[in-house]
Amino acid sequence: MANFNTHLTGGFAVSAITGLIVYKAGLVNAQEFLSCVLIGTIGGLLPDIDSDNSTPIKLGFNLISLALAFALVIHWQSSLSLLSMLLLWLVGYGLMRYGVFYIFTRLTVHRGIIHSVPYMVTMALALVSINHYLLGVAAITSWFYGAFLLLGALVHLGLDEAYSVDLLNNRLKRSSGTAMKFYKHDQRFYFIGLYGILFMFITISPPFAPFWNKVSDPVTWWLLKDAMLPEVLTR
Ligand SMILES: [Zn+2]
Known part of the structure; x- marks a missing residue:
C-alpha cells in the first residue's frame, strides 16, 4: 500500500496536469481550475479516510471540515x-469534524467499503449534486468537480494496487487485487445499500450530456493542440 505522502503527491500531480489541460482548453476558468486541483487532491486522500486515527487522516479531516464550514x-x-455566521461556522465544523468523522470511523473497517470504486463514484456524484442544487454551480462545472474527485480517488486506488505488486521480482503480494474493488462478499449488505445510494444519485444528478459534449467536442482539442507549444516552435 502506498503511504499518505505518495497519495498526496499522486493525487495532486495528476489533478494539476489534467486541470492545466482542461484550463488551457478553455473548459474551466482560473478559479474553477484551482478548485478542480484541490478537489482532485482531496479525492486522492479520500479512500484512506477510514484507515485509522493516524495524524494525516485527522489533519485531512480537519482541513475538509474547516473548508466546509467556511464554504457554508x-x-x-x-x-x-x-x-448566526459564527454559529453556522461552529455547527458546520463540529458536525463534519466530530459527527461525520465519528460515523466514518465507527461504521467502517479499513479497506472496507470506503476503499472501493462504487463508494468513490457515489462521492463524486454527491459532490456534483451538492454543487449544482445547493450551491448553484452550473451543471457543467459541477460535473468537472465530480470528475476530478473521482480522478483523484482512482489514482489512489491505482497506487495502492501498484504498490501491492513487488516490482523487483514480480511476485504478487497478498494484498494485491484488493485495492481496486467493486464488491466484497462478506460486506454484501453494505455494498447492496451502497449501490442503491449510487443509483439514487444517478437518477437525481444534473444532465450529463452538456458536460460530455463539451469534453468530447473535437474543436476543443484542436484549439488546444494549436496552443500546445510556444509559438516559436510551431511556426
Ligand atoms: Zn488506500
Whole structure:
C-alpha cells in the first residue's frame, strides 16, 4: 500500500496536469481550475479516510471540515448576522469534524467499503449534486468537480494496487487485487445499500450530456493542440 505522502503527491500531480489541460482548453476558468486541483487532491486522500486515527487522516479531516464550514458561511453571508455566521461556522465544523468523522470511523473497517470504486463514484456524484442544487454551480462545472474527485480517488486506488505488486521480482503480494474493488462478499449488505445510494444519485444528478459534449467536442482539442507549444516552435 502506498503511504499518505505518495497519495498526496499522486493525487495532486495528476489533478494539476489534467486541470492545466482542461484550463488551457478553455473548459474551466482560473478559479474553477484551482478548485478542480484541490478537489482532485482531496479525492486522492479520500479512500484512506477510514484507515485509522493516524495524524494525516485527522489533519485531512480537519482541513475538509474547516473548508466546509467556511464554504457554508461564505454561501449564506449576505443573509446572516455576524452571530448566526459564527454559529453556522461552529455547527458546520463540529458536525463534519466530530459527527461525520465519528460515523466514518465507527461504521467502517479499513479497506472496507470506503476503499472501493462504487463508494468513490457515489462521492463524486454527491459532490456534483451538492454543487449544482445547493450551491448553484452550473451543471457543467459541477460535473468537472465530480470528475476530478473521482480522478483523484482512482489514482489512489491505482497506487495502492501498484504498490501491492513487488516490482523487483514480480511476485504478487497478498494484498494485491484488493485495492481496486467493486464488491466484497462478506460486506454484501453494505455494498447492496451502497449501490442503491449510487443509483439514487444517478437518477437525481444534473444532465450529463452538456458536460460530455463539451469534453468530447473535437474543436476543443484542436484549439488546444494549436496552443500546445510556444509559438516559436510551431511556426
Ligand atoms: Zn488506500
